[in-house]
Amino acid sequence: MELYSTLSRTVEPLETLHPDRIYLFVCGPTVYDYSHLGHARTYVVFDVLTKYLRWTGKEVFYLQNITDVDDKIINRAKEDGISQSVLARKFEAEYLRDMKSLGIDAVSYYARATTHIPEIIGQVRRLIEKEVAYVTESGVYFNLDTFGHNGELSGQERAKRVSRVSDATKHNPLDFALWKLGEYGEYTWDSPWGRGRPGWHIEDTAISEKYFGQQYDIHGGGLDLIFPHHEAEIAQMESLEGKHPMVRYWLHTGFLTVKGEKMSKSLGNFITIRDALKTWNRDVLRYFILLSHYRSPLQATDEGLANTAKGLDHIRAIATKDKGADAEGRRAFVEAMESDLNTPMALAAIQRLAGNGDLEALREYGQILGINFLKETSAPLSVLHEIRAELRAQKQFAVADLIRERMVAAGITITDKPL
RNA sequence: GCCGGUGUGGCAGAGCGGUUAAUGCCUUCGCCUGCAAAGCGGAUGCGUGGGGGUUCGACUCCCUCCGCCGGCGCCA
Secondary structure, three states: OEEEEOOOOEEEEOOOOEOOEEEEEEOOOEOOOOOEHHHHHHHHHHHHHHHHHHHOOOEEEEEEEEEOOOHHHHHHHHHHOOOHHHHHHHHHHHHHHHHHHOOOOOOOEEEEHHHOHHHHHHHHHHHHHOOOEEEOOOEEEEOHHHOOOOOOOOOOOHHHOOOOOOOOOOOOOOOEEEEEEOOOOOOOEOOOOOOEEEOOOHHHHHHHHHHHOOOEEEEEEEHHHHHHHHHHHHHHHHHHHOOOOOEEEEEEEOOEEEOOEEOOOOOOOOOEHHHHHHHOOHHHHHHHHHOOOOOOOEEOOHHHHHHHHHHHHHHHHHOOOOOOOOHHHHHHHHHHHHEOOOHHHHHHHHHHHHHOOOHHHHHHHHHHHOOOOOOOOOHHHHHHHHHHHHHHHOOOHHHHHHHHHHHHHOOOOOOOOOO
16 A cells, blocks of 8 residues: 655555554544534544555554643633533543544544553653753753754744744743643642643653554644644654654645635634534545545535535445446555545545446445445335335325425435336 | 645546546436436536646646645644
8 A cells, every 4th residue: 555644745655564563643632622524534534544454454553542631621621610521521422422423433542641641751751861851940841952853744944933832931932841830720740840731742652652662653633733743743752762753654634624714613614523414424424525535625515515415325326236246446446545545536436336236345345434335225214115106006196296205305315116 | 934735627526748637416418207306328518727848748747926725833
């Protein structure tokens, strides 16, 4: 398989550190609110990547962190008048529920920041011992001057950067926090430097080091995490162990856009996953997401989703008779997936497979993509269809058409046979 | 300002240094149908942002300009 890595800005063959075993880390959510379709995109993509790799026989350890200690959580908990842990546990559960409704189930292990405090403190301590971090009265900071590879991932030269986070005690305004001293309520821990809480970036490296070691294969996340978050992770981990690169394949998903703008909490233009699921089912949402390449921006519109739903119906409508294996279609699907997870191309292959009646492939590939391409029938629906058929046979068209009208309005597809 | 990305038909969105530029939706005609829908068959849609360059040949590679989007130290 070939994957595009942000680190090299090129598509490279996937060569893993261990044969047949892949370590994949994806930045998880900060659990202070409901997740939206932009998040859904990223997690669907990595769900599909993992399922595809497993389908090819690889063992994938897919690790995802849950950021449950953070400014946003502290502030939201204060606003809502509840404790940080109650808020975090609630939205962690909501997140997992959303993931489940989207059919995202490839993650091997979810790791909370708050259950890895000893590992985090351990890393901070080691970074201080390595003399790449220093302690001030406000916290512990990473000294970016000590790290030669800085800026490698984002292409940003540090001399040209401007820091927005000001803290007079930092040696350099660009240095970032590893440990923040102070009392932050419930989520405050004792450390060798005093009571406080972790900085943002340190949880990921503490968690990934614990489960994967100092070096691993793939790190994924949204495009917006490249800088500074992923740069900081690299600085922390590589300074600690000297292994370079910490991660060879950095995969970043493009934004879901609304009227050309990034879908985000701050712009208020977001649709939560559960709201979207009120109108569109998970097959449609996944199909919609996979219809574009994961690195391209994707326009979210009602029209687009409606078209997607029709397209999916079309596949189901034509994939009825099993005509055996379509070797060419199967090859096209696999080739597309091998080529930097080109799901739009893979879905074009799915169209062919449906047209050519390779139902087995549709079932198998549908599991990789998490989409059911085959028509489902349920008992209640079959009964209704039977009643309509009988009415039509008796030429009771008025009643038959009324039933049809109502069924279509309810989003149920009906296919009549000639009388 | 700096860095990164992106610009393909009515819409969404792929690909490729060289036959008619995927696929789906949309539009339209026919078949089918009790009528529709679905399906099947056909048709149409001034389409590769502008300008240079490399090349026998560029949508594809290079340069440049323009537009749009994002990041710039706690956004997937």
